[in-house]
Amino acid sequence: MRTVALSGASGNVGRVLRPALLAAPGITLRSAGGTRPLTPLSEDEDVCHGDLRDPAVVDRLLKGVEVLVHMAGTSVERPLAEIVENNLRALHAVYEGARRHRVRRVVFASSNHAIGMHSTEDRLALNCDVRPDGFYGLSKAWGEAMTRMYWDKHGIEGISVRIGTAIEKPTEPRHLSTWLGHDDLVQLVLRCIEAPAAGYLVVWGVSNNTRSWWQPVGCERLGYHPVQNAEDYAAEVLSRPDPLDAVGRRFQGGSFATADFTRPDIPART
Secondary structure, eight states: OEEEEEESTTSHHHHHHHHHHHHSTTEEEEEEOTTSOOOOSSTTOEEEOSOTTSHHHHHHHHTTOSEEEEOOSOOSOOOHHHHIIIIIIHHHHHHHHHHHTTOOEEEEEEEGGGGTTSBTTOOBOTTSOOOOSSHHHHHHHHHHHHHHHHHHHHOOEEEEEEEOBOSSSOOSTTHHHHBOOHHHHHHHHHHHHHOSOOSEEEEEEOOOOTTOSBSOSSBTTTTBOOOOOGGGGHHHHHTSOOOSOHHHHHBTTTHHHHTTOOOTTSOOOO
């Protein structure tokens, strides 16, 4: 059996992953859901809670763990001070805990917002320039760099998953390019856990969308082969108004790019 820790278990992504990991053969799950206690989903689930900036909380989460799936942190655009505390300081504390407890691999929840200022006319490879669309995206770029550093300096394998739009089904035109369906989300995370060797790796957290901005949509090194496609919902999605403004439609980050956007020299594309 492989002991896996899931941080952020009470978040939008964590709530999808938690029952799936608990049901996966060969995995013993320890779930952490922030400062509020979790109720175990079954007698087989170990649960804990607390502030991940606290080394004692991190030790409780990571003792005896082989793989950490790190989904905790602020997941929307917020003032820099909050982002620093939850996405930078807490991640550093988690990685230092991973060193103490000899965690073999960390699966890090990066985000498409680390590259959100690329144009929607671009088609991006994994080695594209990092272009954050706000403080949240900036924290994810920093997290990718930390994940890389802890592999290079300490041998902790790291997989940075640039998660797209992880929802049940697409609801707006942008999602036709960014959607990560729940079935593919679970498949991807299981492949990240089970891959025999990873070193350091960046992968797109996206389904097999016809209109994807990101290539390749799968990852042969992990054995991830997405099967869902946002195009199945295109007619329904395109029958409704696009909620994004002109700036949000111009950049891959959507509404995150719109937030506090002040450049008059870049015309909004309608």
